[in-house]
Amino acid sequence: MKKLYITLSFVIASGMLSAQNAKTKDADKLYDRFEYIDAASAYLKLTEKGYEDSYVQQRLADSYYNMFNTTEAIKWYEKVVASKPKDAEVYYRYAQMLKAEGNYEQAQKQMQEFAQLKPNDERAVTFKNNPDYLTELKSKRPIFEIKSSALSSAKSDFGGIITDDNTIYFTSARNEARKTYGWNDQPYLDVYQATYNADGTTSEATLVESVNTKWHDGPATVTADGNTMYITSESFNENKFEKSDDKKSRFSRMYLYKATKKDGKWTGLTPLPINNIEYSLRNPSISQDGKTLYFSSDMPGGFGGEDIWKVSVNGDEYGTPENLGDKINTPGNESFPSITSENILYFSSDTKQGFGGFDIFEADLNTNAAPINVGEPVNTAKDDFAFSYNASKKAAIFSSNREGGVDNLYMASPICGVNAIVVVKNATTRKAIESALIHVLDDTNSLVTSNSSDGTGRQSFEIQCDKEYSFKVSKEGFEDGIFTMPASPNGSTIVEAYLEPIKPIITETEVILQPIYFEFNKSNITAQGAEELDKLVVVMNEHPEMVIFAKSHTDSRGKDKYNLDLSDRRAKATVQYIISKGISKERISGQGFGESEPKVPCKECTEEEHAQNRRSEF
Template sequence: MLLRNLIIFIFLATSAFVVHAQSTSKALQKADAQYDALAYAKAIELYETALKKPKGLTDEETLKAKIQLALAYRQVKDFVNAERVFREVLSGNPVLKGEDVKTYRHFAQVLTSNGKYTEANQYWQKFNELQEQDKRGEEFIKLNSNRGALERNSGSYRIEYIGINSSSADFSPIYYKKGLVFVSGRTGNATIKRVFNWDASSFLDLFYLEDLKILANESNASAIGTSTSSTTRTTPASKKLGDDYYTQPTSNDSKTVGRKGSDYVAGSKDLDYEEEPSIPTQKFSKTLNSKYHEGPCTFFHDGSKIVFTRNSQNVSGGIFGQKKNTGITRLKLYMAFYEDNEWKKVKELPFNSNDFSCGHPTITIDDKILYFVSDMPGGYGGTDVWMTRYNNGEWSKPENLGASVNTRGNEMFPFVDERGNLYFSSDGHPGLGDLDIFFMPMNTATGMPSGKVRNLGAPLNSNKDDFGLITDSDRRTGFLSSNRKRGGNDDDIYKFTRLGTVYGCREVVVNIFDAESKKPFDRIRFEYETKGEANSKESAITNNAGTINLCLEADNDFNFIVKQNGYQQIVVGFSNKDASDYEASKLDIYLKREAVLVDNTKKKEVAYANAPNEILLSKGNKNNVSTIFRGVVTAGRDSTPIAGVLIRFINQCTNQVQEMTTGADGSYEFKRDLNCDYLLEAIKENFGRSFELVEKIAEKRSITNIFKKKTTKANVGSLFDTKLYKVGDVVQLDNIYYDSESYKIRGESVRELEKLVQTMQKNPNMIIEIRSHTDTRGNAQDNLSLSQLRANEVVNFLAKKGIAKARMKGVGMGEKEPVNGCGDGVQCTEAEHQRNRRTEFKILSIERK
């Protein structure tokens, strides 16, 4: 985990440092001293020991010690123990003041990394209420409420674990000649092991893979979760998923309290695995690698110069309000020249200082602009991305990239591609985990931001730390660093390949209204297309409230075309280039009524047809008003339109029958008498029949189910409204929730189950199987038993609503039918696991009577 933790070295200390009063306890004084020196592994052990025997400590001292302990665990990426201690701190509802208010923010960030997004939002809200300056919690709350938005494009990228990784931290690759230079904590054959106090991990050096072609031919490279190399020793098969080599323990598998102390946070020595690289690499340079940390670097594009990170040799500088004699070293940028087949003339960049840190360099393709990270004065928060120009051998005064990139949190690990676009990692912009990777288009002339910052989303980001990305200008392939595999201090390098679109889609809520009455249309059809793309036109139909949620390909311009009888055609432009990735845009479309001529003799008077929401008027005179009734038939399984459905529209006054067969879009339309009821019948071979009563306008302006009393209000927008089902259909029930390790249905699930009740009432001859699934974490037999209890609970719910138990069968499926690749031993996001935790029903038979 570092220079990332070095690097993050001085950097993250900004957000972690809490000024505390001098403790009266000698044990706490020692712990505080280690904490102030950034020796978090030692501080954790001392705090834990002191808090086991708190006799003599005041309440204030105990509170401060626990806050420091929780922050120390967070700094070494032990989020399980960080959560445990933060809970102890906040369980008593303490009155937090000053810097201690940040405890709510830190806890929210830890909960997010542990996948507890709803609870995280509660503490973000508490943090927002207690202070005015830092408002980033508002954006985190929005993202945590719609995290699927950053995970919907996960199929567009393939992530591969590569064979240069070791049991130590490996991260921040950079292209050099035909290969890669990267940072690693592997000790090699060093006779003296150098240890960094932050987390007791080894010091870092630069290593070199000479030829990338080795990776292309690598038989050991694998997608996340598949086997890696033969030198990797995994845990026995009898171990529970979550305790194994691949998957971090979760609340499904064990108590949230984990191991404590420096023996745990130190690294891999007690994590029950050893891993040797399957592909040989070598130390990059004897000249550049020293007894200090060497970290992320960048090369001038002819390979003649390098700019790299090293912790300084001067230990006199203090940090963030600490005394100058604390012995904290700084990160500095150094430059070297390649001459006579070796690196020479190592020198500091002129803007380095003993009062702040500089590191993580990346340079543009023309070698003119260097971006780097610093906590120098004039920034926005912890660490910021800065730029400096290189001209005739001289470096300009650094400039901050501004608030569109930098936040009150920490921005670090920048990379600039061939087009000058910037990638960087941040914990201040809303993301899926602790550090997420972001993209910012840049103005190549000024070197400054010129667009909207974008989270790269899953799978390039995870709920762990993701950083150190390098790629081409189209993001077709590249490498990134992450501790997603085992968490903690075990950073690894991954190769990625783009298989689909750069981004996924962005949501827009389309609302269509009558311009005069401002009332929404009911189930109105419209078309939309991508501007400039032939054959991109698609159609959609709003719901009963005139609304539809679309997810359109990101960074595009669109036209929306609405044609409706009795209204003027309208074309509305829309762009999602600057739209949020996780907050839906809104597009309101207002239709103006078409003029109807009522007197064709001397003077033309214009009147507007007064149409109910569900009636579409055609042109006509005052003595001849015709109406059209329209609808669409969709499959109950997946809501796709069904072609070839025979639709019969039977006038209940005259018994006159109109018939038509649906086309590819599943739509139909008929003329109707507004003063008569109609029976609407949908028939297709191998499907159950659907019957609905369309009531006359004088009585009601909506469609009601014939199996309900006429006085009952129609279930507008029901999931199963106008659906057709066939034997063998498997239909997933959305939003069915259970508490962890419980089979009891939660209150918010009742509405979805009520829809299933209505479907069973509408189809009295239908016999179904209720199937409950779990994700693949935890013990398989326990999951099977739990899923059976959950399926039985749904059956009992429907039975209480009057559905005969003879028409239902509850089956627990356990973890044996995941809908994605998240099987045993596969590292997946929480959203991917959520997809597997589902309840569905299968049509076993539909009796014909």
Template sequence: MKKVIQILVVILLFGFTTSASAQFGKQKRADALYNSFSYMKAIDVYKQLVENNYNADYAKRRLADCYSMLRDPQNAATYYEEVVKQPNIDPEYYLNYALALRSLKKYDEAKIWLDKYKEAGGVDSRVQKIIDDKDFVTDIYNIKQQYFLKPAPFNSEVSDFGAVEQNGFVTFASSRDKGVSIKRIYSWNQQPFLELYNIKRNGDNFSEAEKIKGDINTRLHEGQISVSKDGKTMYFTRNNILNGKKGKDDQGINNLKIYKASLNEEGEWKNVKELPFNSEDYSVGHPSLSSDGKTLYFASDMPGGKGKSDIYKVSINGDSYGTPVNLGDKINTEGNELFPFVHNDGNLFFSSDGLLGLGELDIFSTILDENGNVSEIINLGVPINSNMDDFSFFMNDNGETGFIASNREGGKGDDDIYSFERIPLFAIKGTVTDAINKLPVKEAKIIIKDKDGIPIADLITDEKGTYSINVDRETFYTVEVSHPKYQPEPSKIADTRNSKGKSFVVVDFELDPVKDVDVLAEINIDNIYFDFDKHTIRADAKIELNKVADLMLITYPNMEIEISSHTDSRGSFKYNEALGIRRANSTYDYLISRGVNPKRIKKHEGFGEYNLVNDCKDGVDCSEEAHQLNRRSVFTVIKMQ
């Protein structure tokens, strides 16, 4: 942002005079402007130093940093490109250049400088994540789209962000500063200071924006808010100012704080109070109140954090507050974690430039396990995220609409607000149980076919006999189930049409055990394995295949099987799919050569690297023994008699 990462990670320095005495010289003047966060003015002076060839290398480093702080990767990359050629340069500039290139979607070029940073001894978890996940950008663009964006009609030509909707009103922060004859200018980006505005919403129509009533707006910045469910209490971000008095740290910096206000009967926000865990010495901001009002999430650069800015939570009991708790390594990184938003379902959304993303700040969501603990962090993908800053996520209680802010290309102003509609992924899920004892059937094979009868997925039931898979809406699917210990079951239809308001359809199965279940339990058909990049049958595989042939020809003359063949992760997906098919064919051909009737091998399919038995995916350093476990043909008995 040019901008709002500024709203937390940097603040204002007051009392500094932008005009400096001539005896300090241009460089000292430029440095003073830089140190007081007056980046736009500093850029002008540093450029003069470059033009005059006075300490030009230093000035270029400062120019690159200025543009980086202004969230302008195009100009930042231009100067970083020259900076990284300087002798004995700090390796951090390799990292900064790489991150700027990623913000310009130059991912391959960025990797070169990430490698240089690592070779120079730089340590940053972001670097290893990017290097390890080579397919991240491709994968993120292939994520099934759930969010559909459009610019909010009330954006201005300056910064607008932090939209929150409640009781028919949208409240947001903006630099538009209407209604004053003399605009107060923020030296960071030469824009008016941020204030909070209200707009009444009626469907897709919005009233004119008006400053919120009461004592919240001041002559400094006001930012992200969160309102209690009853609409009577507001937590909001503001520069350190209360009752007209500004506070500063020992270096003269005016940090951010969270304040609380109450709504009176006249619709004005009054009784502004500072929260007790604020500090003069660091910033606290971006509040988000949990649905029950008992926990407040926020961002801060307080000492003891993981990186530049971390996300914390604090308990609330009436007017009392607990001790802030850092949310830990799963969420917080060496970079910036900002703008937490906790939805009424308990999931936390937040912005980060430390987790693996597309460029600057991306928006992420937590996935909670059955105990309410964070089990996974996911990038929300495009179009929610872009190569620029994406932040201030808000979603209404129904989970279907909300707002984000972004300084992406094509906006009206600096930061713009975008409204979104969310169409959740639709799932087919169900449970497979034993028809006799009603217990769950684990490892039952589920095959999903599209409306044309083409298989699109196969999966296995878990310990509880359950399965789930995301599919498209407004169509129908055929669901098949099989298990070697149970009799075949007719397929069922999963209809996702007319599914508005729903997120899944349930397709359950009850299976009848086969008569020879005890005999079947005694059958032990091992997998066979292949050499790397080969599909020829090895000597050890022939032993197992001969066992299968004998079972089918002698012991169980009516047995029917399926063959599925797999590869390890090395090689491309397309190549491995073809290799898996060749292995399935060679396995099938060998059994036929031993006299097995082809009609009794109902399927022989290749699945490439899609069903790895371990974590040896692309980019993971695995032993040859571990890779070997994935190069296999697997046999499934589907009929005994």
């Protein structure tokens, strides 16, 4: 029996959805009066009673959009776009809310939808003209130069490390005497070693004695003193496995094991107590002090796929594994962690923006900054992974299947130069600040270059290695700041620039904020406006006796009556935002004054002068 669906016909007028009916009448009245808090509450009550359609969903989304309640706006816009509406503004507003929450990938997808529906819109044109991330990656200065390693064989070779005692350990399927593995029809993996010479060459590889089993073995990591090895092997060693549904096949998990060196030989391969037959642990990397073991696992509590974890080590005692969080991990796969003596984590991801397949990223765990794609030539469109860097030797070894599809080993050495990435944030809210002007000064205080932060608050600068720099950062509404970067030998360095918001000036008659500007012909609260209004909320909480009257203004374009109505909508939007932050509605009111009180009197106004006249005052 077929179900019958009633399709409502909607009328789009001035970007607004019109489908009022008896059930939404009261809520619509509140919305039309710009009383978005009460309107949202009224629409929510309808949904709780089982009345929810795309009209109600969009009215909820737009209410929260106008209040700059990003979390709730995203929740409801997500439902709206599921029905593929033809209103381009829905996608634009959704993108803006996602961007405000830092979800740039999803924001980009919504902007693509917006651009398809309104290709000639200036916002769409600007979006389409922006270079995509891949272009940016390809334009990065190379920070490593690479060459093939003579250690590679015709079989799979990967997971190499260079130790302080000039030994390279790596994993290989080159042992033809071993039985083959059904997945790739190559022999089971073993751990090999070779000597790393001062000129970058290597000796012939030999099998590491005592740590290899009849199952897959490797990759491995070795402590700084060279006396303890952590190695990946299979749960079959412990006679632990899972059976297939038909009971005819057995499946192992990957376990972590520990071995110690005695009289120059590895002994005592013992499983770690954190192993579990319900999931796999592999690809270990031990910190310089031997107290933290990093590894990858699909254990519960992650973000999806395989994540990177760490666990504390105290002799033979191990703590509770900790996930490295969403800055490192994604719903995809992050694997092959390698920690340096400088606490820089290298790892591979198949989900973060890269060239294709697995890409290698670096993350400075000292600053907890976002990971950086190490760029070409280390990364390619193929799988690039298992990058291990020895800082004292300024040498790295990594793996890639870029040639012929077989995993091979490559050597990498740093190129002298620094990619300084300045991240500008609000010191109070910790939110990113875009369009902040950044001046780069060298150690003689001479200006090197300047640029502005992007939508994520970031900007990168290619500067010389082994030289100290400072960054003078300024943004309207914030106090200027100077942030220094010590001399860095090479690679990428994060400089976190926290700007202090300029506090409001309080007089007997006025609270003076930085100007709160509106977009042309718009009345919704922008991100910049929200920043300033939050300061007013703080002042009003500190002075509970304070009562505020908001005056909103337009520029001189448009008819007087229209501008008066537009400014009144802006005043009401401003009032609604303040109330949404917990301020009693008895303490805040507002009125629009149209174009009658320009801040910058002008006959043929420039765009900047028009923008200054579109404002709210208190």
